Amino acid sequence: MNTLKTLAGEGKATVVDRKSEFIGYAAPVASEEEAVRFVASIKKKHADARHNVFAYVLRGGAVKRYSDDGEPQGSAGMPVLDVLVKAGLDCAVVVVTRYFGGILLGTGGLVRAYSGAASAAIEAAGTVTLEECSVLKVILSYNDHSRIGNDLKRAGANVTGTEFGESVTITLTVPEDGREDLCRRITELTAGRAETTVCGSIMAPRA
Numbered sequence: 525m526n527t528l529k530t531l532a533g534e535g536k537a538t539v540v541d542r543k544s545e546f547i548g549y550a551a552p553v554a555s556e557e558e559a560v561r562f563v564a565s566i567k568k569k570h571a572d573a574r575h576n577v578f579a580y581v582l583r584g585g586a587v588k589r590y591s592d593d594g595e596p597q598g599s600a601g602m603p604v605l606d607v608l609v610k611a612g613l614d615c616a617v618v619v620v621t622r623y624f625g626g627i628l629l630g631t632g633g634l635v636r637a638y639s640g641a642a643s644a645a646i647e648a649a650g651t652v653t654l655e656e657c658s659v660l661k662v663i664l665s666y667n668d669h670s671r672i673g674n675d676l677k678r679a680g681a682n683v684t685g686t687e688f689g690e691s692v693t694i695t696l697t698v699p700e701d702g703r704e705d706l707c708r709r710i711t712e713l714t715a716g717r718a719e720t721t722v723c724g725s726i727m728a729p730r731a
Contacts, residue, residue, distance in 0.1 A: 526656040526700070528584075528727055530615045535649025539641040543625025546637050548645030550618045556582055559589075559617040566619040574624045577638060579605035580617035595622075599634040607642040613651065618642045654727040657682075657697040662710060664692055664718040672713045679706045682728065697728050 531552040539546045549566050553559040559580040567576045577600040579590035588609075590601030604618050620641045629637060660681075664672070669692040676683060676694075680702050685695040698706050703722070710718050 526727075528614050528654040529612050529651060530654065531613065531646065532650035532652040535645045535647070537641060537644030537648045539637055539644060540625075541633065541637040541640075542627040542629060544627065544629065544637065545623040545625065546641035547621040547623075548618060548641035548643075549621070550616065550642070550645035550649040552649075553580065553582070553615055553617050556580075556587060556589075562617050563619055566621060570621040573621045575600065575622040576619060577601050577604060577622070578617065578619040579608055579642075581605070581608050581614055584614055585609070595634060595638075596631055599631045600638045603635045603639045604642040607639055607646065611643075611646060611651070613646070616646075618645055620645075652729055654729055656700045656725055657728040658700055658703040658725050659723045660696050660698060660703070660707070661721045661723050662694045662696065662718055664694070664710075664714055666692055668692075668714040668718060669694070672710060672718075675709055675713060676706075679709060681706060695723075697726065700725065 531550055535550040537548045551562050553562060563578045570576055575593045575595055577591060577593045577595060579601055581588050588605060590605040592601045604620055608616055608618060620638050676696065679698065681696045681698040683694055683696045687693040707720050710720055
């Protein structure tokens with residue numbers, strides 16, 4: 525089963541160290557283009573800041589990018605990336621904006637501050653584990669619809685849409701490894717009357 529741990533949403537947090545303000549922003553992203561746009565939006569928002577450091581991870585760690593944005597090499601971007609990697613996150617981006625407070629922090633101080641702001645932003649965003657799910661469309665009678673409702677839930681299916689017309693059309697997701705069992709169960713419960721179609725797959729929150 526393919527699973528993916530990523531951010532549940534966007535998060536923001538601020539860390540102050542010896543008068544320097546470090547503002548962390550974290551967000552889930554589906555592509556490198558989306559990550560780049562997020563970084564650009566934060567840079568535009570904080571165009572007056574001294575540094576806008578970023579890091580992101582995509583494709584199971586196959587794509588890793590970071591930037592120190594003018595900070596001493598290894599003191600900013602890499603520590604932010606390390607936070608993402610150690611948290612086991614994928615498809616995620618973090619930007620840490622720094623407003624200089626007039627006191628030099630040194631390499632060690634910068635590492636702690638950037639890492640702290642990144643960790644705080646990730647905590648604010650929260651995390652979620654996604655798994656590969658099949659998307660199914662099931663067309664069945666009203667009587668069969670009332671009969672199989674509880675079985676769908678027990679099978680781990682998540683009904684995402686229901687249309688009522690001459691018949692009932694259910695759109696649902698089910699973990700990839702449970703798809704065949706669910707299709708077999710629907711066939712048994714409806715004596716083969718239901719029409720089940722696999723429409724594709726998505727990454728969805730683990731139940």
